[in-house]
């Protein structure tokens with residue numbers, strides 16, 4: 001090897017768009033012209049030759065993408081990490097490149113099989129030699145980055161690609177001399193953008209507009225102050241000129257059809273080994289192994305866990321998967337999680353813990369605690385709770401957290417008999433309290449019996465038009481059984497209801513459920529109460545005659561009249577006592593001693609004296625009323641149902657009924673067996689439910 005600058009290229013003798021392995025190739029099969037490709041390739045070749053020596057590797061028949069020598073491997077000094085192509089369509093290029101490197105005096109490093117990495121297409125040196133930027137997300141695996149850092153002895157900064165048009169790092173990212181960086185930020189996830197911004201000062205970042213990115217402006221060859229690219233807008237050229245760069249455009253449209261341009265067609269084979277580098281900061285990649293157990297396949301748990309890792313910016317390797325043999329036996333998976341930084345690892349792990357995963361590595365440590373030093377504010381990095389039973393490890397013992405709910409912090413108190421832990425809302429945190437931080441020493445317990453999600457998925461698609469009434473009936477039948485059973489053993493059912501219950505004629509049925517002792521608590525807002533009372537007093541709901549379904553002249557006033565009447569008497573209970581209100585949902589509640597809580601909102605008319613306009617108090621009231629519920633029936637109120645969902649621990653069965661499938665999915669998708677979503681008209685649902693309950697009570701009469 002010489003001291004001069006050298007590039008490796010491969011002439012396009014056999015170049016062709018023969019298959020589709022990236023979005024640019026779509027619709028371009030056999031659409032490129034060989035003659036034009038040769039001419040364009042030579043244009044580039046001559047430009048590079050003005051400043052560097054170009055070595056050539058012999059093109060091989062049957063491997064049309066071999067022209068893209070950037071993907072041959074990653075060179076540093078006299079070492080090369082050979083590519084392991086993700087797609088079969090390119091794997092055949094590997095031996096040709098390997099032979100070229102070997103015969104040119106390089107030490108060739110080969111990654112384990114099944115660990116894709118596409119060379120300099122996905123790994124670009126900072127031109128000052130400070131570190132290596134490495135891409136992952138489409139063609140290369142994050143785990144390969146650890147090898148790069150080890151073999152090439154350089155710090156690796158991993159960047160996650162998220163736009164499939166920019167599937168290789170060099171399609172959207174180009175480090176330039178003097179520490180400049182030409183790049184297209186939307187091609188990266190938020191974390192990667194943050195990392196770039198941390199390492200490259202703002203005055204060195206040259207952000208490329210989408211129009212330039214689309215013609216591969218980032219896929220440039222940088223030789224000192226010269227930047228060779230397919231095409232640049234006037235804007236970009238001016239910007240680069242102002243920074244002292246000269247842009248050499250050379251058309252490469254034939255290669256764009258395969259998803260490559262100037263940089264892809266070249267591989268710099270003289271990469272100086274950086275000197276004076278800070279040692280120790282090799283790679284920020286972290287690895288942890290976690291264990292998952294349960295009905296991993298049936299419940300979709302394994303998919304959710306793996307998706308979560310990838311969405312969180314990490315990558316995974318399933319080390320062991322023991323599939324439960326029988327339907328009732330559980331499966332077990334050991335998964336190695338890699339994340340590009342400690343912070344991301346913690347983030348991913350805390351979510352995996354929420355899914356019931358247990359970090360399996362080394363000895364498990366005790367929980368880390370930090371002190372609250374501002375009222376109502378948790379320490380940085382506090383563990384955010386989920387609905388699932390959680391345990392934390394204190395002095396080598398697992399302690400169950402009490403008051404389990406989601407979106408809270410875990411507070412640890414020491415008592416003479418040991419430590420206790422409880423979930424606490426941020427606003428309730430007191431200065432001096434100890435709060436769990438990080439993810440060490442925390443586990444959440446999932447019931448391995450639960451086959452999870454099934455119901456949710458099964459019933460949600462009714463909204464998509466494939467539902468049959470028979471299916472709704474089947475769910476209703478099941479719910480009726482549950483209600484009956486809970487009532488008969490003295491259990492508790494809480495109902496969350498929105499005003500739609502009244503508009504759809506369900507008021508009658510809900511009243512009956514309360515009268516028959518199926519409801520032990522009622523939660524709603526101002527509106528359901530006002531509509532119920534309006535209907536009871538005037539036969540209309542928001543001015544619509546509930547019997548005939550038509551608006552009554554001047555009916556909209558009914559609404560305010562109803563509010564006013566209740567206000568005059570001082571509240572619902574007083575109105576019932578005076579005989580002013582003598583039917584309806586709230587009348588039944590008062591008569592049966594069923595407690596209710598009405599949470600106010602900004603749009604409330606009135607409100608009724610019973611509506612709690614202090615929202616923190618309303619949350620506390622809700623939370624008190626749902627304590628100890630066996631089942632919560634959520635009837636067409638997204639707002640109040642989500643509120644309730646947030647404060648309910650796992651293990652409480654939830655039934656969510658709404659005509660809007662999105663609402664049902666949002667609410668019922670608690671990832672647990674206990675939620676059932678029913679997409680249907682709530683009035684219809686209630687009438688079916690009442691009928692079904694009657695059938696259970698009087699099997700002969702109701703037929």
Ligand code: ARG
Nearest residue numbers: 022068070121168258260264
């Ligand atoms: N068709 C090739 C592929 O999809 C294009 C490779 C472009 N190379 C690059 N370094 N971006 O693999």
